[in-house]
Amino acid sequence: MAEDTAALLRQLKIENADFVGYSIGGGVTLQIAKRHPDLVRKLVVIGTPFNNEGLVPGLLEAFKTMKPEDIPAGFREAYERTAPDPNHWPTLVAKVMKLGLESMGWRPEEIQSINAPVLIIIGDADIVRPEHAVQMFRLFPHAQLAVLPGTDHFLPIQRSDWAVPMIEAFLNAAMPKAPLKGEK
Numbered sequence: 001m002a003e004d005t006a007a008l009l010r011q012l013k014i015e016n017a018d019f020v021g022y023s024i025g026g027g028v029t030l031q032i033a034k035r036h037p038d039l040v041r042k043l044v045v046i047g048t049p050f051n052n053e054g055l056v057p058g059l060l061e062a063f064k065t066m067k068p069e070d071i072p073a074g075f076r077e078a079y080e081r082t083a084p085d086p087n088h089w090p091t092l093v094a095k096v097m098k099l100g101l102e103s104m105g106w107r108p109e110e111i112q113s114i115n116a117p118v119l120i121i122i123g124d125a126d127i128v129r130p131e132h133a134v135q136m137f138r139l140f141p142h143a144q145l146a147v148l149p150g151t152d153h154f155l156p157i158q159r160s161d162w163a164v165p166m167i168e169a170f171l172n173a174a175m176p177k178a179p180l181k182g183e184k
Contacts, residue, residue, distance in 0.1 A: 002031035009039055018171050020044040022156055024099060030106065033114045040116045041175075044167050047126050047153050050139075051105025054132030063100045068093040074157055108139055117142040119170040121163060123151030142176045 005028065009017060018041050021029035026048025033040045049055055068076070068090045080086040118140045122133045124147050137145040146166055151159050 001028045002035060005032055006036045006039055015039070016041045018042045018044070020046070020167060021048065022046040023048060023153065024096065027103065027105075030111070030114070033116050034106070034110060037115065042171055043114075043116050043118045044121065044170065045118060046121045046163070047123070047128055047155055049105065049128045049132055050111050050136050051107075052103070054105075054128050054136070056127050056129055059127055060101060063097045066093070066097050072154060074154070108135075111136065111139040112141070115141055117144075117170075117176055119144045119146065119167065121146045121148065121155065121166065123148050123153065123155045123159070125150075125152040126155065127153045144170060 015038075017039060019029040019032060021027070021044070023046070026045035029043050029045060030048070030050065033043055052060060071093055076089055079089055079092065083089075083092075120133055120137055120140075120143060122128045122130065124130065126133075130147055133145060133147065137143045146163075148155060148159050148162055155163060
């Protein structure tokens, strides 16, 4: 997905873009930033760990038996409204679960190599453990962290009234200055 996105941007002659990625999409944005840093101005990563160690215990085990009807109805309904063939919902769920099980993520030093400013957003009851989000925040040279209270992994639906203004403020803010040696 990262390579397809980078190829599309180059085809459209977009030289520098902001990326907002939720869940697996956050992983795609991190991959773009690693492989194509020249395309990235700023990143927003929502509900995304940088490796599977950041997930709440038991989640990957649950992926092994998750069925399409286990996914909250709002996601299925959104898929049905926009998909060319809504009958492919079970196929999509199977692919997402497989991707979650097979993805190992990145090593800390790979995350440290991303120089673009990053806004990390999670819910306090997200599938991403808060301590992992803090670790990720500390790895990036230019990062901000938001942990939204009373919010789980469906943050974009539950708290868009909080998340959208934060994202807009982050994207509209001036680019950070380079840190001094030894500073974050």
